[in-house]
Amino acid sequence: MTSKLRGWPTRILVTLLYLFLLAPILIVVVISFDTQSTMAFPPQGFSFQWYARLAENAEFIHGFQVSAVVAAGVALLALLIGVPAAVALTWHEFPFRGVLSGFFLSPLMVPAIVLGLALLLVLAPMRITGTYGGLIVAHLAITVPYVIRTTSMSLMTMNRSCVEAARTLGASPWRTFRRVTLPLIAPGVLAGGVIAFLISFDEAVISLFVVGPQATTLPVEIFHYVEERTDPQIAALSVVLIAISIVFVVVIERVAGLKKVLR
Amino acid sequence: MTGTTRSNRLTVLGLTVPGLIGMAVSFLLPLLWLLRMSFNRGDSSGLIEETFTFDSYAQFLGDSYYWDMVWETTILGLGVTVLTLVVSYPIALFLVRTESRFKGVLIALAVAPLLTSSVVRTYGWLVLLGNQGVVNQALLATGLIDGPLALINNKLGVYVALVEIMMPYMILALLAGFGRFNPELEHAAQSLGANRWRTFWRIVWPLSMPGVLTGALLVFVLTISAFVTPRLVGGGKVFYLATEIYDQATETLNWPFAAAMAFILLGLFAIVIVLYQRALRRIEAQ
């Protein structure tokens, strides 16, 4: 079977789709080595000058730190509150379940721009705009729904008799969850965590409102940067981010076996 | 295990309370503020008058221009969702099935675009599709066209860029939705005479519905609230609710109107969520 699946039509189709998916990134990679000072094609030369400039750009470096910390915090927090909520919503029957589940999804319905505005007016009096805590709070609502969705999807599709088996073998509900349920729903939890991280990491609109001089996230720095300049420094930055992500993935792969987790 | 006993209720409470607290602070409170704001009166120079009026709602609902915009936005959301699904599904299915050594890398590649700011990726599309872009240059070089095609600064560009930007989210959702995809069921279908196509439609597709629905909801919502991409690629010629809300909130500074629009958008999406939940429940029943 497998040899047939790897047939040429499938391969070609998948390759083309990958090409489409990665096209803008490929362009960005090429441009990042250009000598021109605008993002344009074809490149006029080869240099590392934009990488050199990037290394000196304190705002980007600080922005990266802020974004990484915030995104990690958001992902963690979103998982911590999202996964239990997903368990309750998928596995338990209780009054107002539908209402609650709708409520947990509703942040997705509010355009980020509006939520950003609204958050600013709530967070500013609390004096937490422009702090890590404030940014995490601001990103929480828009990431939790993803965690809940992907997690409950996995909960729905998993074989529940494994949970029963664990319980009869003496595992408390918590240990059952940790030792059996969690590994079995790992694809959903992982997807939720990754999406939460990435949404937070890429979130520019809400952040625009709640960043402050002390903590400004990378997308906001980028956003400000491209409003005025379009040199390939941004391209170089993207390439660095991709490289970091690939290293990250390779490490996960080595340590935890991504294949196993996602299969 | 799903009785409505007291301990069950306690469990449910324990499981949902952290989430409720988090959502209250980071969502409900701001939303309530927003609701209040939508009843204020804003003027076109950006001044806001604290009052209680339905003016903003009336202004929106009484203007067919905005109704067209709602329609356009819905079409954009649906269109991008369907297209994204079409181009993402084969990749997800391939990734689930493949036994390749490079599986991990391939998954990473599918997700990597997310680590590149969508602003930057949109710029990538500008470089690709612009008048001086890669595609136009290639087409001009081959002599297929004799003037650059307008690939951006119109709806086409918005669709292309949005679809690409949404793909990784869709792929992730689909991958998770396949869960522990059981090839044995495919085998069973084939042994019953289903060719690959029919095995797909009758077995693989229905079983992947949770992932498809989740991915679709995710993409739909992200699309209709996306403003960066339509902004950057739309050439100022296409208007959607999100860009309009953004304009009202940041350019015109008419916050009450922006807030009212947001609540109207919310009402619109409530319909989508209801449909989604109904579909989900049908699947869950299985």
Added chain:
Amino acid sequence: MAFLQLSNIVKKYPGTDRPSVADFTLDIDKGEFISLLGPSGCGKTTTLRMIAGLIEPTSGQIHLDGGELTRAPVHQRGMGLVFQNYALFPHLDVERNVAFGLEMRRVTKSEARRRVEEALDLVRLGHLKSRRIKQLSGGQQQRVALARALVIEPSVLLLDEPLSNLDAKLRDTMREEIRAIQRKLGITTVFVTHDQDEALAVSDRIVVMSEGVVEQVGTPEEIYEHPANKFVAGFIGRANLFECEIKRTSGGVAELQVAGLGPMHAIDDHGAPGAATVLVRPHRLRISAADDDAHGTVETVVYVGDSIEYGVRVGDSTVSVQSVAGRDGRLEQGARVRLSWRAEDALVLK
């Protein structure tokens, strides 16, 4: 007092029109080995899952060792359960599947390793320790499930068709191993099986169920020799049931007039004359060639290794006769035969 008490247990799944288990009452002693026997879909698994606490009875109580169990959380019941569909953990290998219960009990690493090894040897899977579940054959998976339940030496062992995918030899061995451990540790065991012979061979007592209802509870011999009704008679072992007329009963033996066969005798505990049914096991029937005075004709001859099974047409029904192969002469299809039995080999049912 009984160790495990099920009192008036009822289970009705939502959306079904009849309860899957209806008014189930049973007292099980400590260390007893009970089999649940009954046709497919009669509620065996449902009963077992209620004992384990995986589903809540619609009504009724379960007591363990005097304490009400109905509300105890599953993981504190200390029961070992083999699931009909195994329910192995796909993300763990064989060894860690088996070790799971021990880890939950915080057994030390070395002790756990030793016990897991023992359990795997017991089910003859010592060599597949580090395989993934997906890479095992059906029978091997079933044995992992068995080892996983046995290794924790539970006080109550619930087995749902734990041997259904094993060959006769292995099944015999496993059955004996289970029985030995069970005896040694005094584990109270409820064993669901579809195999009547197995139930007869290992059980202290057998519960025969049908459509959610208990038809009879008794020792194997009671069940086999004195089935409470036609259902039990027909279900346990193969049975010929003849309609007959009781003429007279004296000294526990009835004189019968059996349709198609004429006057016969049978054991009768009831004692009232009138219409009745008489049960004769196929191997208790004697068959002999008879040209005149024949009762019927041999319709089918099936060779089943240890013996030969004849289907004999008597009137418009078919009677099964089992004859030890190789010992008696072999009859051909079409042969005209006479049937007979000894009074002590036949039983009147009411």
Added chain:
Amino acid sequence: MAFLQLSNIVKKYPGTDRPSVADFTLDIDKGEFISLLGPSGCGKTTTLRMIAGLIEPTSGQIHLDGGELTRAPVHQRGMGLVFQNYALFPHLDVERNVAFGLEMRRVTKSEARRRVEEALDLVRLGHLKSRRIKQLSGGQQQRVALARALVIEPSVLLLDEPLSNLDAKLRDTMREEIRAIQRKLGITTVFVTHDQDEALAVSDRIVVMSEGVVEQVGTPEEIYEHPANKFVAGFIGRANLFECEIKRTSGGVAELQVAGLGPMHAIDDHGAPGAATVLVRPHRLRISAADDDAHGTVETVVYVGDSIEYGVRVGDSTVSVQSVAGRDGRLEQGARVRLSWRAEDALVLK
């Protein structure tokens, strides 16, 4: 030429050290009913899946009706398959599961409905048509799987333990139904079972496998009466194997000196004197109380309904004896006994 030909099939799963199926060769005629029999993990499922095309043989060819099959896509092979783990479609109800194959064949709606109904009645599930798979008992699921494979009336039917979760009565009925359909339509059938009796009862021929290798192919009687080797003898039916010394052979009957029993006779096809093994089935052994001149002592007495099984200690091994219950007198544990057999009930193996 044979209808279904397996030639030198080998399957080695990646990551295992030995092939799971090694050099499997078998010719199956059209309409034949073949059983694959063997211990758990011997490669039965693997073989079946290769025929169905679900896994590719590492080497070897499969021909169907003269055409090379190895490369044909699964869905064009027109084979019906019952999976050991059922593989029912969780998102479809019972009726639509069964109808699936018919829809794939574009059978008209009304025709399909009729045939599905028939198939469900056949497996006694007509009343559960619109149930979801999750709401069925284990045996009910298995029967759905069976109905799903039968309803398409395939030219080749592959059954992987299709009756393992059914009670004896239902199993008998199902087995007969399968056999009837198979005969009527001339379906070539490969039947994997762990139940020796079942294999003996229904098969045209039986293939006995062990550790991926074919040990013997033959009719039930050949396999049972003339096992090719000790493995087959031990696996099919229960067997007592005695070490012995052949003194002399004349007229196909050997004079033996059996350890612990003394001089005996047995059928011998080989004819050479020297050390050998003699096979005697438990039910062919005769047992009688004997205070002096005893061969051994009764160690265990197990009541199995139709008969009584004795374990008799002879020297340092245990001999099984099966005696029809109720016919002969019953021996108690500890009784001193003599064993004997008729020459035609014993077989010399080499």
Added chain:
Amino acid sequence: GCGNGTATNANDSADSGTITVKGYSGVFEDNFQKAVIEPFKKKYPKIQVKYVGSANSAENLASLRAARNTPDTDVSIMDISTSGTANKSQLFAALDPAKVPNMADIDPRGKVEGNFGPALTFDSLVLIYNDSVSPAPTKWESLWDPKYKGKVVVPAQPDIQGTALMLVENQKGGGDYTKSVDAGVARLKQLAPNVQTWDPQPDQYTLVQSNTAALAIGWNARAQYYQDQSQGKMKAAIPDEDTIFQINTINLVKDSPSPAAAQTFLNYALSPEAQASFTDTMFYAPTNTKAKPSDEALARTSLDPKKSAKILDVDWSQVAANRDAWTQLWRRQILAG
């Protein structure tokens, strides 16, 4: 919390403290840092200046408004039409003429009623073109030339560049913007087929430089700056007809944490030396009449004496009041086509 969020700040005095300045990001920020903030820091070493970039004036106002009860910004630089709204909504405080003496020397066109923040820079609308365009355009009319179909870039209303072009055309068509802009809208409608994008990305200077577009309108200061940066691939043309001023004001935020230091900074930013220095680096015309930038820099600003006569007089508060209405006009009549 934010370090300097309290209304009364013990550290604040005229020559020490920490102030936050919010203004445009990008090249404006770069040059403002270089030409104004750094020399200021040298002069007042005890005052820390933090510059926070924001994308545009509206965003700047939005954040001020949101943080009105706990302002974290001291000085805000924004477009005059936006600062007018801010003044009206009491987000800005009036300046103390004693503390900002340079206010007195500001060009009358840059003075704001009630001592609110005055003009920091003057700029004007210009034509920009790719150097492949010949002949070099000198009139707005070139934008309508059919040979530039699909090659013109005009940032649309509510961007004030679009507003400015409309006002210029409206005036030419005989309209009075205080009553109606129909004439301007009609002209722009005719322009629509020529326009490649109404919302240039990254910006029109880049598009013209890369020859993605041929012609565009833009602000003089930036256009001049980019002309140098691109080595002439993109050129600016100050049209020899009516154009419009763009004015950026510098304002003191109401309840600013450090009002004293902030006003010291304001005063410095308006000083002749700072004004001259900023003009030299980025070609914004100085608002301080006493500023003496270099002649060649001055020649490239809108204050070039030869051209200043042609500046249209615009009441920016009127423009702000009409912003929404005009935006709707554009949407429905110009852009939709």
